[in-house]
Amino acid sequence: MSCLQTIQDYGLRSLGYGERLLPRGDITLCEQFTLIGSGMIWNVYFGALALMSGFFFAVALAVAKNSRPWITRKPAEWFIFIFRGSPLFIQFFLAYETFVLLPRVGIDINLGFAEITAETRWFARAWLGALIVLFLNTSAYAAEIFYGALRSVPKGDLEAADAYGLTGWTRFRRVVFPTTMRLAWPSYTNEAIFLFHATTLVYFSGFPAFQQKGDALYYAQYFADRTFNPFIPYPIVAGYFVILTLCIIMLFGMINARLNRHLPSETRSKLRYRPNLIR
């Protein structure tokens, strides 16, 4: 079987298209590359969606933690403490057990052109349940980063805003928020990288992989178990993740350049990737 044929069969296997049976017996290098690459779709899906939705919640949390009234500050502090203080692995388990206990009901949603039934059992599936956990988790970590940046907005910036007569929402949107982002961006880049790494935990925690539709590491472990040879599948995963990490750094570097475009080029803070550190 040619490699092109393998790509056709297994390229979208993680989404449930193509060949149903996973390769067994003699496993070729091409099959390993294709199937693990196909699993990367899930890693990118989880990481990208959690990051994009978590960003807004994280900003809200950071502002809440920085606010004076007890009623907004305390919940934000507790939320951040609980999600940063406990292992993501346990959070996945806990969420799965909770979602399984939900009563099985369907809610009809009329979209105008079509009617779909939202079912509560979707929560126990990885695509929604794990996404929610990752969303909450990354929100907590990012909120702490944004909170730190919010605290270190230079006093001069706020005084300048006052001098211009900016108050409330306008002051936040025009002065505080852009400076916060500028300060927080390098750390936020690291958080994004860790989040993508954390997506590999999904199928190793409570969430089962239905019909062997798993992520990159799930397939890598499948191959390692089949061939008793860890020296091929795991380096492949590593290679895919190095590429993904480089893409993230490039994308965030572009945003960083855009955020700092008003500064002379020498004083711009370069993005420095401080590696390591999972949760």
Place this chain on the structure above:
Amino acid sequence: MFEFCEDPSALETARWFACYLTNGVHFRFYQSFLTVLLLLAITAPVALVFGFAGAMASRSHVAPLRWIGKTYTAMVRGVPDIAFFLFFVIALDQALEWLAHQAACPDWTDPIRQGANFIVCDAAKIPQSNAPQWVHEAYNFSIAVFTFAIVFGAFAANVLFGAMRAVPRAQLETGEAYGMTRRQTFWRILVPQMWIYALPGLSNLWMILIKATPLLFLLGVEDIVYWARELGGSRTSQYQYPHPDWRLWYFLGLLVFYLGMTRISEILLGRLTRRLSRGQATMAGEDQRKAVA
């Protein structure tokens, strides 16, 4: 445990729970908390030693040694740690068996890798197939500890390498001016001063190590996650203590355990930072000096 536990089905709620939570399997569950603490207690110093060796190698003037150090620290960049955990456990196991095979059966002619199989002679099986259960468990545990130490050692090497570079250059030059050798400046000037620079990174690492301990479950050790799943699953009336699916409550218990661990660590590390800042040429050290004066 208690005398009234003879017939649990006849007990009222409080006593039922007193009996339920003190039965034999639950003691194994409580023991597994000690397993986690033991892992932390062994891994942290070993990883620190690995990290120190890695950082020293990265600073070395001998090129091959420097390459080894750099590769070791670069190894963890950009790759999920869990991939390393899964990889090292099999790789270490096979490496050990291969070495034992070379030593024990030199006249074995068949290839070790036959297609999808990894075959060594019986004498080289680690642990021996007729070994008692606890040997297997201890072997699994030590492989897990070693894997944790390698991975976290690489993280620690990164932190320590940065800390060594953060020590003000003037301090080292002073040492050289006093006629100390390179080795003397390293051990007498650099190492005592670098810890305060390494501490933020190391405490972060400690928190992450705590939060990585549930991964023991993936490495085949009977840890708290294993027992929480095992004990929480629903029990039919055939069992002595029938109950519905309680895994949610067990995992809530684990969550509280981990939150407590991180909270205690935060407090202790805060104290350690204050202690190490004493007499250092940093802002915190300066503040302490002023407060006393």
